[in-house]
Amino acid sequence: MAQTPSIPKGTRDFGCIEMARRNYIFDNIKEVFRRFGYQQIETPAMENLSTLLGKYGDEGDKLLYRILNSGDAFSGVDWASAPSSAAITSKVCEKGLRYDLTVPFARFVTQHQNEITFPFKRFQIQPVWRADRPQKGRYREFYQCDADVIGSTSLLNELELVQIVDMVFARLGINVCIKINNRKLLAGIAEVAGVPDKMMDITVAIDKIDKIGLDNVKAELLEKGVGEAAIAVVEPVLTLSGSNQEKIEFMQKMLSSSEVGMKGVEEISSLFELISAAGIRQKVELDLSLARGLNYYTGAIFEIKALDFAIGSICGGGRYDDLTGIFGLKNVSGVGISFGADRIYDVLLGLDKYPASLLSGASVLFTNMGEKEAAYCLGAISELRSHGISCVLYPESAKLKKQFEYANRGNISVVIVAGESEMAEGKFTVKNMASGEQQSVAKEDLFHYLTDVLE
Amino acid sequence: MAQTPSIPKGTRDFGCIEMARRNYIFDNIKEVFRRFGYQQIETPAMENLSTLLGKYGDEGDKLLYRILNSGDAFSGVDWASAPSSAAITSKVCEKGLRYDLTVPFARFVTQHQNEITFPFKRFQIQPVWRADRPQKGRYREFYQCDADVIGSTSLLNELELVQIVDMVFARLGINVCIKINNRKLLAGIAEVAGVPDKMMDITVAIDKIDKIGLDNVKAELLEKGVGEAAIAVVEPVLTLSGSNQEKIEFMQKMLSSSEVGMKGVEEISSLFELISAAGIRQKVELDLSLARGLNYYTGAIFEIKALDFAIGSICGGGRYDDLTGIFGLKNVSGVGISFGADRIYDVLLGLDKYPASLLSGASVLFTNMGEKEAAYCLGAISELRSHGISCVLYPESAKLKKQFEYANRGNISVVIVAGESEMAEGKFTVKNMASGEQQSVAKEDLFHYLTDVLE
Numbered sequence: 001m002a003q004t005p006s007i008p009k010g011t012r013d014f015g016c017i018e019m020a021r022r023n024y025i026f027d028n029i030k031e032v033f034r035r036f037g038y039q040q041i042e043t044p045a046m047e048n049l050s051t052l053l054g055k056y057g058d059e060g061d062k063l064l065y066r067i068l069n070s071g072d073a074f075s076g077v078d079w080a081s082a083p084s085s086a087a088i089t090s091k092v093c094e095k096g097l098r099y100d101l102t103v104p105f106a107r108f109v110t111q112h113q114n115e116i117t118f119p120f121k122r123f124q125i126q127p128v129w130r131a132d133r134p135q136k137g138r139y140r141e142f143y144q145c146d147a148d149v150i151g152s153t154s155l156l157n158e159l160e161l162v163q164i165v166d167m168v169f170a171r172l173g174i175n176v177c178i179k180i181n182n183r184k185l186l187a188g189i190a191e192v193a194g195v196p197d198k199m200m201d202i203t204v205a206i207d208k209i210d211k212i213g214l215d216n217v218k219a220e221l222l223e224k225g226v227g228e229a230a231i232a233v234v235e236p237v238l239t240l241s242g243s244n245q246e247k248i249e250f251m252q253k254m255l256s257s258s259e260v261g262m263k264g265v266e267e268i269s270s271l272f273e274l275i276s277a278a279g280i281r282q283k284v285e286l287d288l289s290l291a292r293g294l295n296y297y298t299g300a301i302f303e304i305k306a307l308d309f310a311i312g313s314i315c316g317g318g319r320y321d322d323l324t325g326i327f328g329l330k331n332v333s334g335v336g337i338s339f340g341a342d343r344i345y346d347v348l349l350g351l352d353k354y355p356a357s358l359l360s361g362a363s364v365l366f367t368n369m370g371e372k373e374a375a376y377c378l379g380a381i382s383e384l385r386s387h388g389i390s391c392v393l394y395p396e397s398a399k400l401k402k403q404f405e406y407a408n409r410g411n412i413s414v415v416i417v418a419g420e421s422e423m424a425e426g427k428f429t430v431k432n433m434a435s436g437e438q439q440s441v442a443k444e445d446l447f448h449y450l451t452d453v454l455e
Numbered sequence: 456m457a458q459t460p461s462i463p464k465g466t467r468d469f470g471c472i473e474m475a476r477r478n479y480i481f482d483n484i485k486e487v488f489r490r491f492g493y494q495q496i497e498t499p500a501m502e503n504l505s506t507l508l509g510k511y512g513d514e515g516d517k518l519l520y521r522i523l524n525s526g527d528a529f530s531g532v533d534w535a536s537a538p539s540s541a542a543i544t545s546k547v548c549e550k551g552l553r554y555d556l557t558v559p560f561a562r563f564v565t566q567h568q569n570e571i572t573f574p575f576k577r578f579q580i581q582p583v584w585r586a587d588r589p590q591k592g593r594y595r596e597f598y599q600c601d602a603d604v605i606g607s608t609s610l611l612n613e614l615e616l617v618q619i620v621d622m623v624f625a626r627l628g629i630n631v632c633i634k635i636n637n638r639k640l641l642a643g644i645a646e647v648a649g650v651p652d653k654m655m656d657i658t659v660a661i662d663k664i665d666k667i668g669l670d671n672v673k674a675e676l677l678e679k680g681v682g683e684a685a686i687a688v689v690e691p692v693l694t695l696s697g698s699n700q701e702k703i704e705f706m707q708k709m710l711s712s713s714e715v716g717m718k719g720v721e722e723i724s725s726l727f728e729l730i731s732a733a734g735i736r737q738k739v740e741l742d743l744s745l746a747r748g749l750n751y752y753t754g755a756i757f758e759i760k761a762l763d764f765a766i767g768s769i770c771g772g773g774r775y776d777d778l779t780g781i782f783g784l785k786n787v788s789g790v791g792i793s794f795g796a797d798r799i800y801d802v803l804l805g806l807d808k809y810p811a812s813l814l815s816g817a818s819v820l821f822t823n824m825g826e827k828e829a830a831y832c833l834g835a836i837s838e839l840r841s842h843g844i845s846c847v848l849y850p851e852s853a854k855l856k857k858q859f860e861y862a863n864r865g866n867i868s869v870v871i872v873a874g875e876s877e878m879a880e881g882k883f884t885v886k887n888m889a890s891g892e893q894q895s896v897a898k899e900d901l902f903h904y905l906t907d908v909l910e
Binding site for chain 2: 004005006007008011012013014015016019020023034035036037038039040041042043044045046047048050051062063065066067068070071072073074075079082085088089092093094095097107108110111112115117119121122127129131140141149152153154156157160163167274277278279327328361362368374375378379382385386388389390391392393395396406409410
């Protein structure tokens with residue numbers, strides 16, 4: 001057992017500084033969710049495979065982590081029948097790890113529908129697991145951070161999610177562009193282009209426009225059976241410029257013959273009116289080339305990009321009309337967003353936006369000059385802690401140099417020394433690590449002195 | 456798919472109120488850890504089985520959840536050789552779910568030893584999974600909440616853990632008894648009883664004294680080969696009464712011939728001196744019948760019981776001298792404690808100690824009387840939220856009765872009505888849901904009015 005231990009590929013340990021930064025992100029998001037009346041829930045890491053399978057497409061099913069049944073999982077397998085791998089797997093694994101938070105949430109709402117007061121506003125911040133090929137920025141275990149309102153079709157919910165995004169990124173100091181589109185506009189475009197059955201193909205193709213460019217999107221559309229004439233109708237929409245209002249007017253004219261398209265125009269135009277009335281500080285843009293891959297979206301869709309840092313979208317979401325239908329609860333509409341914690345982490349790091357205080361574990365280190373000296377510090381330490389100040393007493397009476405090194409490495413702001421002379425005078429020597437300044441402070445004045453220094 | 460979905464046996468959904476209560480517990484504990492300079496880390500849910508196997512005894516190995524390798528896990532199995540279930544399992548599962556936080560922590564410290572500044576004070580709050588038979592109060596997924604200091608042998612660390620326990624339960628309003636013992640005293644007792652090799656048997660037997668009583672402990676000792684004469688030496692220790700000081704003096708006399716025993720007396724007596732000097736508010740008791748089952752403890756051991764509510768221990772821990780040795784990092788001593796979140800949850804519920812505010816998702820509901828009225832509220836809502844007040848705008852213009860019901864069910868303190876007349880006068884009608892009192896408040900005074908009401 002003497003080889004250095006390691007962790008599975010695609011998973012991560014989060015050390016103290018990474019955790020402090022992650023908590024900074026999650027605490028900010030949670031505080032905003034709280035102000036908007038969203039309440040937290042948690043679901044188990046393990047779900048029955050019957051809940052998970054078939055919800056993420058064939059590719060998703062392959063990426064599910066399956067858990068071996070406990071006890072002797074293989075005792076009931078009839079080897080003589082030469083079962084296939086798939087047959088054995090379904091026999092020996094009944095549970096899997098959560099793949100996202102959306103399906104467990106739909107399961108939760110269906111299972112607890114009689115206890116829930118609708119409209120139900122919940123948020124959920126938990127890890128998910130995918131047996132994906134690990135690569136830069138893609139992990140097999142990562143946190144999702146979702147907020148959804150379910151049981152209301154009002155566009156005020158869409159507005160609220162935009163306001164949440166606005167407040168979260170204002171608090172984090174990230175300038176973003178909030179891109180909005182509506183699946184009904186996409187459906188309308190497919191209709192007026194004469195290919196209403198190709199709506200999802202069009203959506204999937206234009207979802208890639210950022211990655212592969214307009215020409216490749218057109219090639220893919222042709223491949224999917226969307227003809228040249230139809231593409232000629234779709235193309236100007238994808239390259240449409242102008243103000244949000246101009247775009248809405250363009251769509252209104254273009255989609256006048258499509259019922260679903262006009263419903264989309266009405267929704268998007270009401271939402272932009274609400275956004276104007278509420279006053280959003282960040283940039284909000286109607287982006288008709290925004291599609292989002294997930295096929296359960298039916299109305300508004302959102303995607304948020306950082307303006308000053310090149311990275312994919314850092315938040316996204318949309319309206320879905322029938323998420324719980326797969327579990328037998330029909331006609332429940334909802335709308336939600338998901339914050340991409342790992343990418344937000346990288347943006348804040350790249351833009352150097354983390355508060356410096358996140359680097360320090362404690363604010364104050366009391367050095368340890370021996371048993372009596374340590375005992376002399378105990379009362380002051382308790383007082384500071386009871387006032388909320390984070391203090392450490394160095395546990396060993398090591399060389400002072402080593403103790404100061406410990407303070408330096410831990411980014412501790414203040415080091416307090418109490419030796420024989422300080423004890424005799426009822427004082428402490430307080431050293432400000434940033435300025436190097438040193439001050440003798442009476443025991444009873446320590447708390448007030450430090451509250452000034454630590455501000 | 457129309458049958459009602461469910462979750463795996465022994466796992467739980469945490470709804471909004473349960474989560475608010477759990478967060479209340481964890482937030483209090485985290486705040487205390489922070490004040491003592493402990494920093495959070497997280498490790499992956501999945502560890503390599505080579506990290507986990509053999510660390511929890513044969514019984515523990517059986518309770519590990521194993522994860523099927525991704526891809527076609529069974530393709531490499533040589534069925535012709537008629538492999539045993541164990542052989543197949545080890546072939547098709549390389550990863551398992553975390554069984555506790557201690558072994559992952561030891562793995563973390565070993566793996567990251569060059570990045571860590573010792574003494575290293577970390578805390579960790581994450582779920583663990585055990586394929587145990589589910590029963591009342593025992594789950595297959597539950598959170599552990601651990602704090603450890605590693606890389607220091609000083610008893611100041613033990614003191615600090617006692618202070619942490621003291622502050623946590625003071626904040627939560629739970630009166631506890633902090634029971635302390637030392638494994639070296641148990642070793643000394645085995646020595647002076649003439650059965651030094653039976654130290655672990657004695658420990659395991661007396662660990663059960665609360666559950667099975669003194670007579671059954673004696674019977675078990677006999678069974679384990681501890682003779683009548685030795686039991687006659689052990690017994691008076693288990694039933695020893697008196698003050699902590701009297702117990703220490705008794706042990707000092709009794710163990711004078713045992714080197715390890717006298718080291719234990721020295722440690723326990725120093726720790727109680729430190730506790731007196733630091734001033735602990737909760738009851739602290741030297742309990743010589745405290746043993747704790749885990750065999751890695753080598754010094755101080757702790758166990759905390761609620762005084763006003765009958766339940767097992769709600770917190771426990773101890774000193775271990777060689778936790779990272781299993782991973783090849785020798786001679787690193789540590790001491791830690793673990794809070795039992797599920798039991799603390801039950802104690803607070805049983806004693807009715809949760810703040811009433813945990814029941815409400817939002818503080819204020821703005822009713823929705825129509826599109827124009829809702830738009831009239833938007834500015835006020837934004838202002839309140841920017842000041843940290845949690846507000847909800849009812850998303851549909853439903854009947855007022857329904858909206859008030861929504862406020863009642865959600866324990867919302869204040870409901871605000873804005874209809875045509877309020878809009879005309881630039882006012883809001885504010886209803887205090889507890890008192891039933893209703894007040895007309897000018898738009899610009901709303902925030903100040905509410906800060907008073909909500910206090």
